[in-house]
Amino acid sequence: MSAKELVKKALSVVKKGFFLTLGAFIAGFAIDTFLAPNNIIDGGIVGISMILSYLLKYNLGLLIIILNIPFICLAFTKMGKNFVFQTFFAILMFAVATNIFHSIKITNDLLLATVFGGILLGTGVGLVLKNEGSLDGTEIMSLVISKKFGLSVGEIIMGINIFIYGASGLVFGWEKAMYSILTYFLASRVIDVVLEGVSNSKSVRIISNKWEDIGNVLIKDLEIGVTYLHGTGGYSGEAKTIIYCVVSRLEMSKMKDVIKSIDPSAFISVVDVHEAYGIRMGKRIDKI
Numbered sequence: 237m238s239a240k241e242l243v244k245k246a247l248s249v250v251k252k253g254f255f256l257t258l259g260a261f262i263a264g265f266a267i268d269t270f271l272a273p274n275n276i277i278d279g280g281i282v283g284i285s286m287i288l289s290y291l292l293k294y295n296l297g298l299l300i301i302i303l304n305i306p307f308i309c310l311a312f313t314k315m316g317k318n319f320v321f322q323t324f325f326a327i328l329m330f331a332v333a334t335n336i337f338h339s340i341k342i343t344n345d346l347l348l349a350t351v352f353g354g355i356l357l358g359t360g361v362g363l364v365l366k367n368e369g370s371l372d373g374t375e376i377m378s379l380v381i382s383k384k385f386g387l388s389v390g391e392i393i394m395g396i397n398i399f400i401y402g403a404s405g406l407v408f409g410w411e412k413a414m415y416s417i418l419t420y421f422l423a424s425r426v427i428d429v430v431l432e433g434v435s436n437s438k439s440v441r442i443i444s445n446k447w448e449d450i451g452n453v454l455i456k457d458l459e460i461g462v463t464y465l466h467g468t469g470g471y472s473g474e475a476k477t478i479i480y481c482v483v484s485r486l487e488m489s490k491m492k493d494v495i496k497s498i499d500p501s502a503f504i505s506v507v508d509v510h511e512a513y514g515i516r517m518g519k520r521i522d523k524i
Contacts, residue, residue: 307373
């Protein structure tokens with residue numbers, strides 16, 4: 237391996253370690269300053285650790301490490317050493333963060349704690365997942381169980397969390413359990429945003445007999461790059477030319493007006509695009 241490749245690999249490792257640490261600390265901050273002080277829990281192993289920490293008065297970070305160890309060992313045989321190392325590192329940083337922020341309580345308002353705790357927790361977990369790590373062994377266990385029993389990972393996680401939130405209701409009261417479920421819902425939505433990005437672009441397919449006129453206007457007047465796809469009408473059996481392009485939300489309205497002015501009967505299909513890479517009309521687009 238050349239010196240250039242070694243430097244590139246080292247920078248990649250440092251970058252990944254930075255974001256794993258950042259994600260773990262954001263999640264730890266959410267747990268210790270918003271959720272745990274108000275007896276609002278997360279799902280999975282973290283939720284179980286929070287309940288046990290409350291009942292047994294044990295250190296939360298230590299419980300998170302201990303309870304995740306069996307699943308980290310399981311991941312070693314199923315997912316490879318890189319994932320295991322990154323997961324263990326992220327969990328260790330998460331445990332450190334829960335101790336650093338342990339004495340801080342930001343709000344007593346349950347709704348504020350739920351909303352901001354859920355958003356921050358989802359952001360932290362999303363950053364860890366995006367950098368090929370994990371803070372919770374529940375998903376690892378669910379992946380193994382799903383292969384043996386034919387259930388989906390989502391169904392298994394949901395079943396585990398129903399049990400955990402039921403236990404939360406018995407320990408902290410049902411109102412707190414409902415806030416915990418709301419936190420989980422908010423966190424899961426934020427995780428999706430972190431992993432997939434905020435949808436700022438649209439993938440558009442246009443079917444029209446005036447495809448050439450529409451394509452020319454999009455290219456020349458709106459400076460939108462297009463691709464022509466060839467298909468066949470299912471009912472008519474006629475050959476069709478489909479216009480495909482990716483546009484920003486700001487371009488979407490103008491583009492629809494132009495298409496309708498040329499062919500009011502044109503069929504337009506619009507789909508969200510989370511990320512797009514490459515060259516478009518001479519402009520570099522790293523991420524839309």
